[in-house]
Amino acid sequence: MTSTLFTDHLAAWLVILPLLCAPVMVLLNRSKLVWLLNLVVSASCLIIALHILWDVSTGTVIHYAMGGWTPPWGIEYRIDGLNALVAVIVSAMATACAVYARKSVEQEISVHVHGLFYAAFQLCFLGLLGIALTGDIFNLFVFLEISSLASYALIAMGRNRKALNSAFHYLILGTLGATFFLIGVGLAFAATGTLNMADMALSLQDAANTPLLLTAFALIVVGVALKAAIYPLHLWLPGAYAYAPSVVSVFLAATATKVAIYVLIRCLFSVFEPDYMLDTFLPDILVVLGGVAILYGSLRAIYQEGMKKMLAYSSVAQIGYMVMGIGFLSAAGLTASLLHMFNHALMKGAMFMAVGLFVYRVNTATFDNLKGMGREMPYTFFAMVLAALSLVGVPGTVGFVSKWQLLQAALENRHWGMVMIILLGSLMAAIYVWKLIEVLYFQQPEKLRVQGVSSGSERIGRSPAGMVIALWVMALGCVYFGLDTDLSLHSAQYAVTELLQGRGN
């Protein structure tokens, strides 16, 4: 019976495990124990998510009716290739963060709130997984709120006082976005009488194009765009990423905006018909905004004086690539977006992990204090260079694969201007990445730094093994998935064909 208890309910366990372990963590509140639990739960979720991805890649769609209430009345988890791909990205990043977290959290968060910290981390993880799995649009909103509330708390735990300010800023904008989304969902519910996404799509097919529907559509898109930090709604992102604790920066940069992009794709292509979008001028807006985001984000990144802010603005630019791919409205464009979702999670995760290591050693991530640090921390530095080359899009790295796909999509649609922007974006990325490498490797340090001194049982000035291992796994992932695109490209392509085929069962 125990075996069916797990195999029949795989989809549900993915959400139940983090839900169960969050309160247990608060009760335990022992740093090492909680960290271990976090690692075990995240890794189990990764295994389950991979299993689900394997299951759905044969063409089946997993349906799970929560509480036994039959859809469309009850909440249904409906998992196809796209859902599974997002769930795998989220749980893989959570696992990598869990490996990375211990020393970094020990240094940055005071001991008595470790239980609460990891619990909030699990709740954020739970929310993101829930968004990825659910087939009910109101349930999606609830999970969106769970993950957002948890991430506000996580960001506010940053050591810098500005963390509070950034968290509050994010809270205001995030709540605005969620409210827009909720009003949109409410209007769509008024128009269709259902909250189940597949069912809503069915009734939207014959629904007349009323102002009510158009308003719902606009509100949903704007709400999600705020969450996804699509230019010009990105204002919360740089502060939130820059002042959050290192682990949180890694996790949010690698997953939170990606999941919001997934919601956008789901709403545009599964709930509302792509044809519906064609009647509006949204595709053009998305393409243009994507282009502007690439230029603006890269430009701002070049002028930053701190590593975290630079990477945050670079994220704004990278989100631009994904949005542009969606705007092309073609299979190739969508594939590029999804692929970039996965690839960007890898490279930005690795970059922020490297920053976390520098912060661990120098206590700050401003360029002034990091001069010459790359020579003192060669392992960290070279892993970071691999991820940075990905960011630029050098052949042989993941960045190249997804940008190549996006370029092809742009050429296919004859968006010559966008082709130029994509290439220009890569060039600008090369500029800010070079700036980073120059500061870290070629400039002379201004102050003396502590190196490998032993004091008691601790060695000061040495990078913790767990953090370095997690960083290298991510960095090697950047290269591996750049050379062997089988898994990532195929699951992205498969998800897109399923998405465009329409909703079948």
Added chain:
Amino acid sequence: MTQNSILRTIAKFLLPIILLYAFYVQFHGDYSPGGGFQAGVIFSSAFLLYALVFGLDAAAKVMPDWVLSTVACLGVLLYAGTGIAGMVFGGEFLNYSTLASEPVAGQHLGIILIELGVGLTVASVMLIIFFTFARRIRTQ
């Protein structure tokens, strides 16, 4: 305020009534308007009144922090546990019909347990929020 005998007397008189009403809203929630969330808020308001009239320290003695955070966690665990119990007995997550021999009785039992979990968590989290803010003001 602690010296005002009218306030103290009225508060002492009201406290059991508020608590009793909270329990009514909690356990009659499956038949009438109410449920765990509302009951939790009403329940916590009794302690709020106590804290306002008799002072924070007295209230913290009745409801220490560790009790509050433990109860908040137990509430969530009760909720999730009920859901898993539904799975163990052969239904889906949160399917209460399988909890008893008869579906209706199972639904009844399930919703009471779920709402109890919600009530425990809401009551304790409301108090945690109150204590957190109240202490900040006092230290300033």
